[in-house]
Amino acid sequence: MRFTLKKDKSGVVIVGVEGQLIVGNRQELKQKVLDALEEGSRKFIIDFSKTGYIDSSGLGVLVSLSKKIREQGGELRLAGLNADLQTLFELTKLDTLFAITRTAEEALAAF
Amino acid sequence: MSLHLDVTPDSMRLDVPSDLGMVGDAVELVASHVPPGTLSPRRISFNLRTALAEALGNAIRYGTGEDPERVVQVHVELARDFVRITVVDDGHGFDTSRVPDPTLPHHVDREYGRGLFVIRHLVDDVAFNEKGNGICLTLRAG
DSSP states (O other): OEEEEEEOTTSOEEEEEEEEEOTTTHHHHHHHHHHHHHTTOOEEEEEOTTEEEEOHHHHHHHHHHHHHHHHTTOEEEEEOOOHHHHHHHHHTTGGGTSEEESSHHHHHHHO | OOOOEEEETTEEEEEEESOGGGHHHHHHHHHTTSOTTSSOHHIIIIIIHHHHHHHHHHIIIIISTTOTTOEEEEEEEEOSSEEEEEEEOSSOOOOGGGOOOTTSTTTTTOSSOOHHHHHHHHSSEEEEOTTSSEEEEEEEOO
């Protein structure tokens, strides 16, 4: 499990989630994104293309981050969900809260 | 802290310290010892892992209050046509009927409250003990 952060030349922060996003590591992701927000970044993509599973705490931290980023005039987009994760977002209706694209590149192009 | 999984041909037992940081390792330990055949690799990779992470997270956070002196017990029954996981804590339990539907419009943007909802959609059967401090998750073959 690890999180990677890189900043695109246009200033979009792309966060990679490798492994899982669950109750045990969600605070680490939250802090990384909040640090980037504090440093002035406003556009974020979380790329789940290397993510195996997400629990409800992981979903919750995404909701929380989305609110905090919006409060600062920014936007959080999600990308790379596999079929199971996409279904999870649809079941929980979180697909109505987030802009979700197939790939991080598509999310980047949509900013 | 290390985890020790007791494995027999038809069961597994694991005591997980009440530490949210142990959930990922505990899930991997159990999932990687479920023998192939009963559940598809995809269901082990996603349904079993996610549901077990939910159950452990709830037990540690709400049941044992993240008290490092306490443990959460996991028992896995391995049958030919199902895998049944029981997670029990030593807390006071809770009334599952009072958990609101997280998909209602005024709940959907809340940070918490999706755990049981997610579990119910990932496994074939969910049962609770009378006290409400134990959850039993059954995934049937397929």
